Structures are given as C-alpha cells and as structure tokens.
Amino acid sequence: MDKVRYGIIGVGNQGSTYVLKYFDGGMIVDGELTAVCDINPAKIENIKNNLKNISPAYFDNYITMLESGLCDAVLIETPHYDHPPIAIECMKRGIHVISEKPAGVYAKQVREMNAVAEKSDVLFAVMFNQRTNGRFRKMRQMIADGAIGDLQRVTWKITNWFRTQAYYDSGSWRATWEGEGGGVLINQCPHQLDLVSWIVGQQPKYVNGFCQYGKWHDIEVEDEVTAFFEYENGATGVFITSTGETPGTNRLEVSGTKGKLVFEKDHLWYYQNSVDSQEYCRTTTEGFKKPVCEEMEIEPDVNGTQHRGIINNFTAAILGKEELFVDGKEGIKGVELMNAIEYSGWKGGIRVELPVNEDDYIEELNKHRATSRLKKVAEQVTNTEGTY
Amino acid sequence: MDKVRYGIIGVGNQGSTYVLKYFDGGMIVDGELTAVCDINPAKIENIKNNLKNISPAYFDNYITMLESGLCDAVLIETPHYDHPPIAIECMKRGIHVISEKPAGVYAKQVREMNAVAEKSDVLFAVMFNQRTNGRFRKMRQMIADGAIGDLQRVTWKITNWFRTQAYYDSGSWRATWEGEGGGVLINQCPHQLDLVSWIVGQQPKYVNGFCQYGKWHDIEVEDEVTAFFEYENGATGVFITSTGETPGTNRLEVSGTKGKLVFEKDHLWYYQNSVDSQEYCRTTTEGFKKPVCEEMEIEPDVNGTQHRGIINNFTAAILGKEELFVDGKEGIKGVELMNAIEYSGWKGGIRVELPVNEDDYIEELNKHRATSRLKKVAEQVTNTEGTY
Numbered sequence: 038m039d040k041v042r043y044g045i046i047g048v049g050n051q052g053s054t055y056v057l058k059y060f061d062g063g064m065i066v067d068g069e070l071t072a073v074c075d076i077n078p079a080k081i082e083n084i085k086n087n088l089k090n091i092s093p094a095y096f097d098n099y100i101t102m103l104e105s106g107l108c109d110a111v112l113i114e115t116p117h118y119d120h121p122p123i124a125i126e127c128m129k130r131g132i133h134v135i136s137e138k139p140a141g142v143y144a145k146q147v148r149e150m151n152a153v154a155e156k157s158d159v160l161f162a163v164m165f166n167q168r169t170n171g172r173f174r175k176m177r178q179m180i181a182d183g184a185i186g187d188l189q190r191v192t193w194k195i196t197n198w199f200r201t202q203a204y205y206d207s208g209s210w211r212a213t214w215e216g217e218g219g220g221v222l223i224n225q226c227p228h229q230l231d232l233v234s235w236i237v238g239q240q241p242k243y244v245n246g247f248c249q250y251g252k253w254h255d256i257e258v259e260d261e262v263t264a265f266f267e268y269e270n271g272a273t274g275v276f277i278t279s280t281g282e283t284p285g286t287n288r289l290e291v292s293g294t295k296g297k298l299v300f301e302k303d304h305l306w307y308y309q310n311s312v313d314s315q316e317y318c319r320t321t322t323e324g325f326k327k328p329v330c331e332e333m334e335i336e337p338d339v340n341g342t343q344h345r346g347i348i349n350n351f352t353a354a355i356l357g358k359e360e361l362f363v364d365g366k367e368g369i370k371g372v373e374l375m376n377a378i379e380y381s382g383w384k385g386g387i388r389v390e391l392p393v394n395e396d397d398y399i400e401e402l403n404k405h406r407a408t409s410r411l412k413k414v415a416e417q418v419t420n421t422e423g424t425y
Numbered sequence: 426m427d428k429v430r431y432g433i434i435g436v437g438n439q440g441s442t443y444v445l446k447y448f449d450g451g452m453i454v455d456g457e458l459t460a461v462c463d464i465n466p467a468k469i470e471n472i473k474n475n476l477k478n479i480s481p482a483y484f485d486n487y488i489t490m491l492e493s494g495l496c497d498a499v500l501i502e503t504p505h506y507d508h509p510p511i512a513i514e515c516m517k518r519g520i521h522v523i524s525e526k527p528a529g530v531y532a533k534q535v536r537e538m539n540a541v542a543e544k545s546d547v548l549f550a551v552m553f554n555q556r557t558n559g560r561f562r563k564m565r566q567m568i569a570d571g572a573i574g575d576l577q578r579v580t581w582k583i584t585n586w587f588r589t590q591a592y593y594d595s596g597s598w599r600a601t602w603e604g605e606g607g608g609v610l611i612n613q614c615p616h617q618l619d620l621v622s623w624i625v626g627q628q629p630k631y632v633n634g635f636c637q638y639g640k641w642h643d644i645e646v647e648d649e650v651t652a653f654f655e656y657e658n659g660a661t662g663v664f665i666t667s668t669g670e671t672p673g674t675n676r677l678e679v680s681g682t683k684g685k686l687v688f689e690k691d692h693l694w695y696y697q698n699s700v701d702s703q704e705y706c707r708t709t710t711e712g713f714k715k716p717v718c719e720e721m722e723i724e725p726d727v728n729g730t731q732h733r734g735i736i737n738n739f740t741a742a743i744l745g746k747e748e749l750f751v752d753g754k755e756g757i758k759g760v761e762l763m764n765a766i767e768y769s770g771w772k773g774g775i776r777v778e779l780p781v782n783e784d785d786y787i788e789e790l791n792k793h794r795a796t797s798r799l800k801k802v803a804e805q806v807t808n809t810e811g812t813y
Binding site for chain 2: 189190192194196199200201202203204207245247249252253254261263265271273275277279281282283284285286290292296297299308310314315317318319321322323324325326327328330332385386388
C-alpha cells in the first residue's frame with residue numbers, strides 16, 4: 038500500500054470540511070478519499086456539488102460502504118452516540134478508524150469499543166486535534182519533566198464557546214439528551230476534558246459538577262458548567278465553561294510547588310521557583326517571604342497541525358512511516374471525566390468519585406433520554422472553520 | 426477641633442506599622458497619635474524603642490485609654506473576635522472608630538455592633554483600604570453604569586497569599602478557631618470578600634465552599650478554599666484562594682451580556698460588545714458568530730491611597746471636610762459571605778443560602794473552638810509592609 042484509501046461516515050458540519058477542504062484540497066499526504074456516506078441525501082448533494090478534484094463513491098448505508106472494499110481507513114463524523122458502534126464495525130472488518138471526538142457518550146460504550154480495539158490489528162485514533170497544539174505539548178512535557186514540582190492546582194476557564202440559538206436550532210439532534218447525550222460538556226469541551234488530564238498527567242479523582250440546563254438558550258441540556266476537581270495527591274482544580282458568554286476566556290493555569298504554567302491567547306508563560314515552595318514553607322524562619330521566582334515566556338517546539346495533522350499522522354502510521362500520535366483508547370479518560378461532571382450535575386452537585394459506576398450512569402442518562410424533546414427542524418450544514 | 430487625637434488598640438504587625446510609619450512619620454493630615462494600648466508589654470516596648478517624633482501615652486487596658494479623655498478616635502488592631510466588642514465600647518463613649526478588617530468573626534456580633542453604630546453619632550469605618558484602589562473603583566463604577574450589561578459570571582482567583590509555617594508559628598492566636606475563627610478566609614481574604622460584592626453590586630445568594638484545613642501548613646483552620654457562587658439573577662461565580670501556593674495569581678474577571686472586565690497585575694481591561702450578547706443570541710440567524718467586541722485598557726481616575734488614605738479620609742470626615750468613604754456598617758457583607766463559605770466547608774461543601782442562620786453558625790463555630798489548639802509560642806512583631 039502506498040496510499041491510504043479513506044471513507045467518511047457523516048458529512049455534516051465537520052465531515053464536509055474534511056472532504057471539501059482537506060481531501061479535495063489535496064492536503065492529505067499519501068491519503069485519498071474514495072467513499073462518502075450519509076443517510077441524508079441533501080448532505081451527499083452538498084458534497085457532490087462542491088467537490089472539484091476528486092470523485093468518491095457515495096453510500097447511504099455505512100455497512101455497505103465498509104464492505105465495498107473501497108476503504109482502508111474510515112473517519113467517523115456522526116452524532117456522538119454512534120461513534121463506538123461504528124468504530125467497532127470498522128475494527129471487526131480490519132478497517133483503520135479515526136473517530137470524531139468525543140470517543141462516545143458514556144464510558145461503558147467506549148470501554149466496549151476499546152476492548153474490541155485491544156484485540157484488533159487496526160489503528161484507532163480519536164480526533165484530538167488540539168493535542169497537536171505546540172504549547173499544550175510543551176506544557177505536558179514540562180510537567181512530566183518536573184517543571185512545576187508537585188501538582189497543586191489546575192484552573193481552566195474555557196468560556197469562549199459562545200453559540201447562538203440559531204446554532205442549536207440547526208440540527209434536530211443538537212443539545213438534546215436523546216441526540217447528543219449532553220450539552221457543552223459533550224459537544225464543545227471534549228478537547229479540554231481530554232487535554233486537562235493529558236497535560237497534567239493525571240485525572241481528577243473526585244468532582245463536583247454544577248451544571249445549568251438551558252440557562253442561556255432554549256435547550257434541555259447544560260449550556261454552562263462549573264466543576265470542582267480533587268486529585269489523588271490532594272491538588273484541586275476548577276473547570277468553567279459556557280456557550281452563553283462572549284467575549285469568553287480561554288485560560289489554563291497549572292500550579293505546583295516548583296512553579297506555574299499559564300496558557301492564554303497563544304502565549305505560554307512559565308514561573309519557575311528557585312526552590313520548592315513547600316520545602317521553603319517548612320524551613321524558612323521568614324513569615325512573609327516566598328521563594329524567588331523567574332518569569333519567562335515559553336515558545337513551542339512545533340506548530341499545531343490540528344485536524345490535518347491528525348489525519349496525516351494516522352495515514353503515515355498506517356504506512357509504517359510514523360508512530361501513531363493519538364491512541365484512540367485514551368478517549369475514555371475524557372468521557373469518564375465528562376460523565377462524572379454530568380452525573381454530579383444531575384444529582385445537584387454532589388461529590389462524585391471517578392469513574393462513575395457505568396450502569397448508574399446509563400440509568401440516569403436514560404431517564405433524561407426518555408423525556409427528551411428531539412427537535413423537528415431542517416438539518417443545515419454550516420462552515421465550522423475556526424470554531425474548534 | 427482642628428486636629429483629631431487618635432488612640433490605637435493593639436500594636437502587633439499591623440498596628441505598629443500605623444504607629445511607626447504613618448503617625449510617627451507625619452503622614453496623617455490633621456491627625457495625631459495620643460495614646461497606644463496593648464496588653465503585651467513587649468509590644469509597647471517595641472513602640473517606645475522605635476518612635477522618633479511623637480510621645481503618646483501608653484495603656485495596658487483599653488477601657489482606661491477610652492476614658493482617659495485623650496482620644497477623639499480609635500484604631501482597633503486586635504485579633505478579630507475583639508473588633509466588635511471594642512468598637513461598641515468606643516461608640517458608647519462617643520469615640521469615632523476605625524476597625525481593622527474583618528468587621529468581626531461572625532455576622533451576629535457584627536450586626537450587634539452595627540445596631541449600636543446606627544444609634545450613635547460617631548463615625549465608624551472598617552479598614553477596607555483596597556476600596557481605594559483606582560481600578561477596583563473604576564470597575565465598580567463601570568458595572569453600576571451598565572458597562573457589562575446583565576451580570577453573568579464572576580471569577581476571582583486570589584492565590585498570592587503565600588504564608589510560611591514560620592508565619593503561622595509567630596502568634597499563638599494565628600490560624601486557630603479560638604484565636605482567629607478561621608484561616609485564609611478571615612485573615613487574608615476580608616478585602617476580596619468585601620470587594621467582590623462591592624465591585625459587582627450584589628452579594629451571592631448561594632455558595633458551596635470547599636475548604637481544606639491545614640493542607641499546606643501545620644494549622645487547624647483552612648489554608649485553601651474554592652467556592653462556587655450563585656447570584657439572585659442566576660449569574661455564577663468562583664472564588665479561589667490559598668496560602669500554600671507561590672507564585673500565586675490575583676485575577677478578577679466579571680462578565681456580562683454587554684462585555685467583560687478583567688483585572689490583573691495593575692491592569693484593567695474592558696471588552697465591550699457592540700450589542701447585548703443575549704439579544705444577539707436570540708435574534709441572529711448565524712450559528713457560530715458573536716457580537717463584535719472592542720478591547721481596551723482602562724486607566725484609573727485615582728491612585729489608591731490605601732491605609733493612609735482611609736485614615737486621612739476618616740480624619741477629614743470627623744472634621745467635616747470630606748464625606749466618609751467607607752461606612753463601617755457595610756463590613757457585615759463580607760462577614761456574611763465568609764461565614765457562608767466557612768459553614769458550607771464545615772458541612773462538606775453543601776449549598777448554603779445567604780445569610781447563614783446566625784445561631785447555627787455560632788453553634789458550629791463553637792464546636793470548632795472547643796477543640797481548638799491555641800499554640801504556645803512567643804509573640805512576634807513582623808514588618809507587614811507590602812503584604813496586604
């Protein structure tokens with residue numbers, strides 16, 4: 038094999054961008070798009086009408102596409118609930134698969150997917166394109182190398198996910214328990230809920246989630262969340278998100294005994310203590326002093342290649358040219374964290390230990406699905422460029 | 426009267442600074458220090474040995490000082506529990522009084538003090554010196570004038586209160602339930618717990634307080650707090666503080682439908698929306714767009730005169746030359762907020778409505794005082810310049 042033949046399942050907002058911009062634009066190295074699948078004929082029409090350079094086959098049934106022999110690898114761009122079952126169908130057929138984020142709606146389905154992946158020979162990734170961000174990679178590396186010492190605090194305020202009522206009205210599955218299984222946590226925040234543990238190197242052990250449902254929009258799911266985290270070592274954290282505010286803030290601070298890292302607006306600052314602050318605290322005879330601290334801006338080693346980089350790396354990994362950058366099985370971490378926050382929110386903000394019991398979660402989710410009001414609106418395809 | 430004669434009660438870290446720097450240094454306009462009181466002879470000695478220009482009378486009993494006829498006004502610089510009872514003794518004798526912050530340890534004693542103040546003719550202030558900060562004053566004014574529209578979110582991360590074990594070991598009353606009635610909330614944060622409502626123009630209605638006791642130091646009270654706020658109009662907030670981290674962060678963000686104000690490191694930025702974001706959300710047909718927003722740095726109208734400014738204003742107010750800047754009766758707001766966070770913390774982070782029932786609070790506080798370990802250490806006086 039010298040070229041990887043891709044199929045794509047689902048060409049809504051995100052999938053159509055991959056098709057029209059990356060594949061039709063010739064931006065995928067050693068990869069070509071050979072098949073496109075969507076159950077909605079209008080979305081297939083949209084692709085047909087806009088392709089300039091390539092001529093994939095079209096399908097309205099993904100199993101038929103998987104069995105056509107046209108695809109070495111597949112991109113799953115469907116609503117969230119369908120990610121794991123479709124990924125499993127790919128894996129069973131020896132087809133490599135990149136799932137859109139999140140890995141799934143609830144941890145049990147993701148764990149089942151991972152079990153199949155574990156036994157399979159195919160490559161499996163989740164579209165965690167923000168892991169390619171050079172500053173996030175640098176933070177992860179520095180923390181792993183001991184730059185901040187023992188973790189003390191994580192705060193991520195990511196409130197720049199402003200969405201309008203028109204956005205929520207653009208798809209019948211949007212912002213419903215039945216269609217998405219959650220709100221801002223599952224649609225906008227899968228990146229941050231993945232990154233927050235990937236960067237820090239540990240997952241919160243307990244969370245309190247304060248979720249507010251339909252606060253800023255006429256929707257049934259949460260459009261604002263504040264969560265309190267506690268880590269195994271006693272460190273704490275706060276995660277704040279909203280789709281109802283603008284201009285929002287996207288600021289991540291990670292503090293430890295040896296220093297602090299602050300990410301905001303394409304800048305990364307490092308505050309390096311001359312000595313460990315806890316050691317200083319215990320040994321100095323001074324009451325009001327603190328360790329000398331040096332402040333510096335950190336430049337990334339690489340520029341983030343985002344979605345395109347993930348697909349190019351995946352292609353190269355299939356061809357044996359690169360290591361796989363994102364192991365899809367790691368997607369369960371973010372789903373577990375999301376489930377814990379959502380579960381706590383449903384229970385009024387109680388302290389929840391991770392991971393939530395999977396059956397308890399499904400039971401509670403199904404209660405919400407049972408009363409869900411799937412909307413009757415015309416599906417629309419929107420250009421999402423620059424929104425994730 | 427053309428000069429106000431001040432007495433000071435308590436010349437520990439804070440009181441000795443007022444005496445030696447402001448009064449002995451001639452920095453108080455139209456005010457002179459005529460009396461100094463402390464029950465600790467070593468602290469009186471410290472003052473005597475360091476005064477260069479003035480010669481106050483010395484007392485070891487504050488009632489005797491109040492009845493000496495030497496004082497028109499008094500500064501109370503004692504441990505927190507004693508602020509209200511001493512203030513009441515001043516008021517009863519027609520002596521103007523500035524209490525150090527906080528106004529008290531629990532709301533009931535502050536309410537009793539306020540009731541006496543209400544019936545008295547004396548002027549009464551609390552040392553909210555940070556209210557003189559030009560940027561905080563500007564934020565308060567802009568919010569009152571509608572600059573951010575409807576309040577949506579308040580986040581204040583004030584983790585730059587690093588204190589060493591030596592600090593806590595420097596006084597037997599420090600960081601004990603019996604001696605202080607709390608930790609970082611009552612000792613370091615009274616300013617922020619006052620300002621957060623003074624700036625925003627409203628007090629949180631509910632709080633969840635996650636308090637961690639002796640986490641970074643060998644003390645019995647809280648040295649780290651994360652609190653979640655909910656306001657009457659549905660806005661939410663987060664307040665984070667710690668004495669165990671360095672370098673800390675002091676960043677206040679206040680967001681609303683018309684914009685956002687961000688304060689950090691002696692800068693104030695204003696993000697002004699061209700239209701109200703909630704109106705835009707409801708009326709636009711665009712899914713991913715947001716109102717145009719202009720960013721600008723805001724310069725303060727005045728420079729903060731801090732403690733000296735509070736004393737000078739108080740003096741001028743007594744002499745009929747200025748309006749009183751801080752009405753001491755407003756001190757109860759911060760105490761109510763502090764009590765609610767502390768109470769929630771004692772109860773494992775439950776949601777607490779403000780104000781907490783005063784008798785419930787005292788009952789719970791007294792349980793903690795009953796088991797308090799007042800420390801046996803030599804009292805020390807430390808230069809606190811630049812630490813508040």
